Amino acid sequence: MHLRKQWIWGIIVLLVLAAAGAGGWYWWMKNGARGTAKPQALIPVKSAASIKDSYDVIVAGTDPEGISAAISAARNGQKVLLVDGRGREILGGLMTLGWLNTIDLNYAPEQPVIPGKHNFLDKGIFQEWYERVEGTSFDTTTAANVFYDMVRKEPNIDLLMKVKEMKPSVEPGTPANKVTGLDIVKEDGTKIAVKAKAVIDATQDADIAAAAGAPFTWGREDIGDPKSQMAVTLVMKLSGVTPQVWQSFGKHKNTQSDATSTWGFPEMKEYKSTNPERVRMRGLNIGRQNDNTILINAMQIFGVDPLNPQSVKEGIEIGKKEAPHVVEYMKQHFPEFKNLELVGTAPELYVRETRHLIGEYRLTMADLMDNRDFPDAIAYGSYEVDIQSTNYKDPGAVMMKPIQYGVPFRTLVPQKVDGLLVVGRAASFDSLPHGSARVIPLGMATGQAAGAAAKLAADKGITFRQLSQSSEDIAALREKLVQQKMELKMYKFDAPEYTKHKAYPGLKAAVGMFLTVGGYNNKDWEVDGASNAQRFVYNMAGIRKIKPAVFPGDPSAALVGMADPAKQALTLNQAALTIGTAIGLKPPQQKTAEELKARGWLTQETLSKIADPNKLTNGEAFLLLRDVAKNYAQMNIE
Structure with a gap:
């Protein structure tokens, strides 16, 4: 009898799970x-x-x-x-x-x-x-x-x-x-x-x-960028959101929705601002209100000092002036918004x-x-590392998506x-x-x-x-x-694939110095992709920006006489030349991997991981940069 009851309950559970799978999206939209x-x-x-x-x-x-x-x-x-x-x-x-x-x-x-x-x-x-x-x-x-x-x-x-x-x-x-x-x-x-x-x-x-x-x-x-901070936002309120309008949002291409939130409409990035150096739009984050209105978090406003009341006031006025143009653009380009009206902006700025x-x-x-x-x-946190734009030319970045990390007292x-x-x-x-x-x-x-x-x-x-x-x-x-x-508590989960790569120590350092980003999928840093001479100079310049006093030389000087460096494979010799130039080593003979190793700035462990000295990958380049940042510049990157 006991076994029969277990069997019956097992069938019931399977039926419930099947029903959940078939009607899960409907249930989520209505009750989730x-x-x-x-x-x-x-x-x-x-x-x-x-x-x-x-x-x-x-x-x-x-x-x-x-x-x-x-x-x-x-x-x-x-x-x-x-x-x-x-x-x-x-x-x-x-x-x-x-x-x-x-x-x-x-x-x-x-x-x-x-x-x-x-x-x-x-x-x-x-x-x-x-x-x-x-x-x-x-x-x-x-x-x-x-x-x-x-x-x-x-x-x-x-x-x-x-x-x-x-x-x-x-x-x-x-x-x-x-x-x-x-x-x-x-x-x-x-x-x-x-x-x-x-x-x-x-x-x-x-x-x-x-x-x-x-x-x-x-x-x-x-x-190394004390004058930059993430954009502030002025949230907009739109009225006229019927249940039908709300449901239409989630049907828009590359847009998702639940009962109270919608995120997407990535085409809003194409909006042409009336004040392009101060205001820009990104994809829409939409939150539903109980009075048939929605709140939209998407307007990026640059050049505001949040600790200066006058600057904050100016930022709000800039946002208020731009909002009607934004909404008119939405009405013209997205049928979902054609019957909606702007009814206000937030009393305070969203400061990040x-x-x-x-x-x-x-x-x-x-x-x-x-x-x-x-x-x-x-x-504990797990939200993606969302770095918003700091100016109208900066696209912003999602650095990576952690699984779970602790925050110490x-x-x-x-x-x-x-x-x-x-x-x-x-x-x-x-x-x-x-x-x-x-x-x-x-x-x-x-x-x-x-x-x-x-x-x-x-x-x-x-x-x-x-x-x-x-x-x-x-x-x-x-x-x-x-x-x-x-x-x-820390949940049990498998280590991410990127941590198993031979170049992971270099990748971790490069991410910490804002030299590469992984995106939502933790793959955009392309560790196994081919590096090039120009990219390595850019990376070295990024480290120099953080520690300018210890890198008196201009790493771009290592490209003198090189045609189209962005198309030139990064060699170990070229990487060493770039590093030595940034450090300020004078005689050319000092700007070699062996010299940098002899000084303790590059390690044999790193050099042994380079498969082809004539064609370095991004990951191998990151390993070199890690060594220099850690052993020469004494940066805490681990």
């Missing part, structure tokens, strides 16, 4: 995300009636990462002050006022077989919030109301909105300054000094950390990049390439400052891996970790730096986070 609902009224946000002189924790910033940090600290028994310093009326920041309503999600390597169900790496408070909104895209009013409801239900949180100014109160010290609270100018001009055992900087720009003396890099400074903290650990591209875990991992701990943690996109990530780690779900996980760490550090009577250096205390922090519904 919760979809639209009746529009909600916006709940008015109220500040606390009175503010205390001191708290256990102050959280600066009301973006999702700050909300997560405040809720986490409060649920861990800490008295919390959550402060908005941007004149906002509602909570949620980028999601609710920047109108970024499509979520860049970190999917776990293992996913449910049921279509439309998701397994995220970032659970905890993010998952709690996500389960109350519409789906992979959400209505901004729903999101704002859920954020506020979660905050107001925590009796340990006092909320203070629309402060005019907030600066850290700092006790100078050696080797670290100590943050002891915030000096705040309230909306009515009243000045208050609020003490705290810990401050969590969720400003998104590391404003508090920078003011306290924490070191950071700006934009792409770490790869400003400061990058220098913390106790700095997340690297090598970490993502290796899919590394860490003993102090407090969040140490990335939240600033060097030279105590009593402070930094969460969100300004944490201690190199500018390239930041293209993945900047996404909001991961940021909310860092916020939750920071809130729990504040409690643990207070109970132990230790600094965050001391906590980060203690394996016992880190284990306790991770255990506490797991108890609070975060998932801190």
